[in-house]
Amino acid sequence: MVTLADVAQHAGVSASTVSYVLSGKRTISALTRERVERSITELGYHPNAGARALASNRSNIIALMMPLRMDMYLPVMTEIAIAIATHARAHGFDVLMLTSEEGPEAVHRVVGSGLADAIILMDVELDDARLPLLRESGRPAVLIGLPATTTGLTCVDLDFTATGALCAEHLAGLGHREIAVIGEAPAVYERRTGFAERTIDGLRTRARALGLQVLHRPCEGNYAAMAGALAQIFSERPDVTGFVVQNETAVEPLLGLLRQHRRAVPEDISVVAICPEQVAVHASVRLTSVAIPARDMARHAVEQVVAKIEGRAGDEVVLLEPELTVRASSGPAPAPAA
Amino acid sequence: MVTLADVAQHAGVSASTVSYVLSGKRTISALTRERVERSITELGYHPNAGARALASNRSNIIALMMPLRMDMYLPVMTEIAIAIATHARAHGFDVLMLTSEEGPEAVHRVVGSGLADAIILMDVELDDARLPLLRESGRPAVLIGLPATTTGLTCVDLDFTATGALCAEHLAGLGHREIAVIGEAPAVYERRTGFAERTIDGLRTRARALGLQVLHRPCEGNYAAMAGALAQIFSERPDVTGFVVQNETAVEPLLGLLRQHRRAVPEDISVVAICPEQVAVHASVRLTSVAIPARDMARHAVEQVVAKIEGRAGDEVVLLEPELTVRASSGPAPAPAA
DNA sequence: GTGAAAGCGCTAACAG
DNA sequence: CTGTTAGCGCTTTCAC
Numbered sequence: 001m002v003t004l005a006d007v008a009q010h011a012g013v014s015a016s017t018v019s020y021v022l023s024g025k026r027t028i029s030a031l032t033r034e035r036v037e038r039s040i041t042e043l044g045y046h047p048n049a050g051a052r053a054l055a056s057n058r059s060n061i062i063a064l065m066m067p068l069r070m071d072m073y074l075p076v077m078t079e080i081a082i083a084i085a086t087h088a089r090a091h092g093f094d095v096l097m098l099t100s101e102e103g104p105e106a107v108h109r110v111v112g113s114g115l116a117d118a119i120i121l122m123d124v125e126l127d128d129a130r131l132p133l134l135r136e137s138g139r140p141a142v143l144i145g146l147p148a149t150t151t152g153l154t155c156v157d158l159d160f161t162a163t164g165a166l167c168a169e170h171l172a173g174l175g176h177r178e179i180a181v182i183g184e185a186p187a188v189y190e191r192r193t194g195f196a197e198r199t200i201d202g203l204r205t206r207a208r209a210l211g212l213q214v215l216h217r218p219c220e221g222n223y224a225a226m227a228g229a230l231a232q233i234f235s236e237r238p239d240v241t242g243f244v245v246q247n248e249t250a251v252e253p254l255l256g257l258l259r260q261h262r263r264a265v266p267e268d269i270s271v272v273a274i275c276p277e278q279v280a281v282h283a284s285v286r287l288t289s290v291a292i293p294a295r296d297m298a299r300h301a302v303e304q305v306v307a308k309i310e311g312r313a314g315d316e317v318v319l320l321e322p323e324l325t326v327r328a329s330s331g332p333a334p335a336p337a338a
Numbered sequence: 339m340v341t342l343a344d345v346a347q348h349a350g351v352s353a354s355t356v357s358y359v360l361s362g363k364r365t366i367s368a369l370t371r372e373r374v375e376r377s378i379t380e381l382g383y384h385p386n387a388g389a390r391a392l393a394s395n396r397s398n399i400i401a402l403m404m405p406l407r408m409d410m411y412l413p414v415m416t417e418i419a420i421a422i423a424t425h426a427r428a429h430g431f432d433v434l435m436l437t438s439e440e441g442p443e444a445v446h447r448v449v450g451s452g453l454a455d456a457i458i459l460m461d462v463e464l465d466d467a468r469l470p471l472l473r474e475s476g477r478p479a480v481l482i483g484l485p486a487t488t489t490g491l492t493c494v495d496l497d498f499t500a501t502g503a504l505c506a507e508h509l510a511g512l513g514h515r516e517i518a519v520i521g522e523a524p525a526v527y528e529r530r531t532g533f534a535e536r537t538i539d540g541l542r543t544r545a546r547a548l549g550l551q552v553l554h555r556p557c558e559g560n561y562a563a564m565a566g567a568l569a570q571i572f573s574e575r576p577d578v579t580g581f582v583v584q585n586e587t588a589v590e591p592l593l594g595l596l597r598q599h600r601r602a603v604p605e606d607i608s609v610v611a612i613c614p615e616q617v618a619v620h621a622s623v624r625l626t627s628v629a630i631p632a633r634d635m636a637r638h639a640v641e642q643v644v645a646k647i648e649g650r651a652g653d654e655v656v657l658l659e660p661e662l663t664v665r666a667s668s669g670p671a672p673a674p675a676a
Numbered sequence: 677g678t679g680a681a682a683g684c685g686c687t688a689a690c691a692g
Numbered sequence: 693c694t695g696t697t698a699g700c701g702c703t704t705t706c707a708c
Contacts, residue, residue: 015680015701016678016681019702019704028677032677046450047451048701048702049452050701050702053391053702054702054703081435082406086437086439089437089439094436094448096432096434110432112382113385114386223621223622256622341686343685352694353685354688358694370694388686389685391686394688
């Protein structure tokens with residue numbers, strides 16, 4: 001193994017000089033710098049991560065705690081995770097993957113051992129068991145999601161309240177008077193993951209202001225569950241002309257079933273989805289949607305966490321503005337069947 | 339920060355004793371062990387990862403290189419990644435997430451710096467640019483997937499050749515004479531990811547032996563592409579009665595379109611999918627399928643890699659036996675339309 | 677602009 | 693069964 005000392009000897013300088021060439025923490029003459037750099041490449045030197053972590057008290061690793069749950073539409077989680085890894089690399093950090101299976105314990109382990117300089121938590125619940133540990137650990141942390149109390153924590157999330165409101169507005173603006181919301185699986189609400197509740201709250205509040213009737217149905221994302229929910233909605237509220245879907249896996253079942261019910265989209269029924277762009281664009285009907293900005297969330301999370309590691313940031317709540325893109329699935333409400 | 343020395347002092351023993359209590363590498367009297375363990379919990383001691391890595395030359399980290407590509411059905415990749423993380427933890431390892439964006443470079447960086455003790459590569463191509471680097475690095479590595487040459491490497495994968503054969507057999511056994519294969523997106527074949535080619539090869543070989551006609555169509559996983567492919571298949575080969583699908587995202591489009599074409603599944607058309615169990619079970623028709631054993635692959639990969647790190651294993655190619663589960667989407671071939 | 681040297685916290689001989 | 697001690701490879705004062 002090539003060590004820093006080897007490089008120093010090969011270049012005819014001291015160890016500290018090599019170190020400073022690497023870190024750029026003091027000015028080096030062009031000549032020495034060049035010599036050192038040549039030696040580095042010639043010898044194929046790679047600084048030892050462990051030694052560096054020990055001496056500098058920094059691992060240059062960010063831990064990312066991902067959910068295991070299968071009810072949390074994995075593609076979004078995955079996209080966020082990949083984007084986090086990519087951005088972290090751009091800041092010189094690697095990403096350590098933790099699963100929520102290990103539970104709050106993992107926070108201790110990783111942060112206590114200095115394995116990671118900071119933690120990013122995904123899929124945060126309103127009253128998350130990991131938060132007390134995090135706060136007392138004092139380590140930099142960023143949450144993706146919004147817990148009940150955010151004091152002492154930095155959080156990044158889509159503004160789901162505004163998202164719900166935006167959907168209500170869009171449908172009301174098109175003349176719809178009665179709409180149904182296909183929500184996440186019941187388990188998501190029971191777990192109190194926040195975003196689902198905030199969406200429906202935001203939607204209801206705005207709907208009330210706009211004189212829009214709202215029926216909310218949590219729903220598993222499969223054909224059978226969707227078929228049941230839909231049948232019930234149409235029997236209870238035959239005048240529903242608009243749907244808001246906040247469950248990516250329910251999108252296709254819904255569209256397929258509407259076809260079976262002989263309801264044309266958007267002529268008879270308008271559909272607005274809250275989902276990743278990709279799902280909206282590739283669905284059997286191009287969906288009017290509010291995008292879940294996975295990349296943006298990842299970018300903000302990494303920037304916040306890096307800023308905290310470097311001591312240049314405090315706690316902050318970053319709520320991303322929702323954007324609704326009109327596509328082929330929404331249109332004017334049909335004239336009431338005389 | 340609490341150090342090992344602090345614990346030693348508090349327990350009234352030497353540093354090495356504490357170290358050995360932790361590692362179990364030598365026998366310790368019950369009394370001392372207990373005293374040390376008490377001190378550890380009382381002081382809230384966590385061994386410093388960097389120091390440990392430096393002294394022991396082991397980081398207890400496994401690097402996992404994941405694909406970024408969006409054409410690679412992410413849920414399977416994610417499931418594998420999560421399962422790898424879980425199993426790795428069970429062996430005392432953490433998992434560092436690398437994206438393939440960094441390219442072969444990342445192999446150098448992570449392995450050269452001693453950041454990771456080993457690497458697991460996902461989404462390996464037949465002639466993968468990362469392999470030469472890996473081989474010469476000499477670090478333990480396991481591939482998920484099967485490259486063209488496996489010398490000096492351990493590989494874990496589903497036996498896709500056998501998988502293709504199994505699908506052909508199942509349909510032939512039901513009396514089908516002419517089948518179509520809906521393959522992965524063209525890009526997947528162009529990239530030469532191996533598994534797609536092996537599947538079709540295995541299927542063709544067995545089909546020939548069984549007197550089965552095969553039409554193969556690579557296909558993007560969306561409605562539009564699927565609609566085009568399907569129309570063409572039915573016009574070129576009106577007598578096709580069986581489909582094999584190896585593209586998870588094409589499953590629902592195919593089923594939806596078959597309905598639109600008024601072909602009943604399985605009465606008119608049988609469908610066999612090569613996909614994760616979850617997709618097969620939750621599809622609008624419960625699909626006869628060969629499962630992609632994400633968890634098993636992850637388990638084998640971790641076991642192999644840990645064995646290699648500990649020097650108790652050589653290179654090996656582990657091919658998992660495919661299993662076909664009959665569900666509602668396949669049945670006897672319809673009698674030829676007189 | 678550069679060197680020398682003191683650790684960082686832990687492991688693993690070596691010594692008893 | 694336990695203690696002593698010499699590093700592991702790097703960063704960072706302190707000194708020039």
